Amino acid sequence: MSTMLSTIIRPAEEIARFLVRRAAIARLCELDDDALKDIGLARSEIEAAAYGLMTASKRARLS
Template identity: 45%
Template sequence: MSHGRRDKRLRRRPRIAPEQPLETRMSATLATIVRPEVTKRANPFARIFSACCDWIARHFVRRTAIATLRGLDDRALRDIGIARFEIEAAVHGFITLPDQGRM
């Protein structure tokens, strides 16, 4: 196939997109597409109930963490960077763990 025939065939292909001027203005704004939900403040009872449920859930998570750490031996606790008497303070966030410099 010669180069001349191929050039003619490529020129005869229809264009995929018609040549029309692009519209430069937006037809819709984001605020009209996605409207923010109107949020109502929860009543005081619902907020107190939710706070109590959160406290209970955090309590059980902390108790599970304490039980898990108490199940470890002293060497594993030393690897973590806490002593056995520091378990509850570490779980409650009262002490900070030392930097993990060695690996």
């Protein structure tokens, strides 16, 4: 039963994470460049930030 349950739950969790990231990307894309700058992002970094590929140290080096 555990294997069958994980076969259902794991993909559902991945879909949920995907939807949350896409929603975050959509909301960030709605911001103007000044607002993005205020939170430390450039428009070209939105997707990387939503997927957790941007770290504070990496961001500091790019500035």
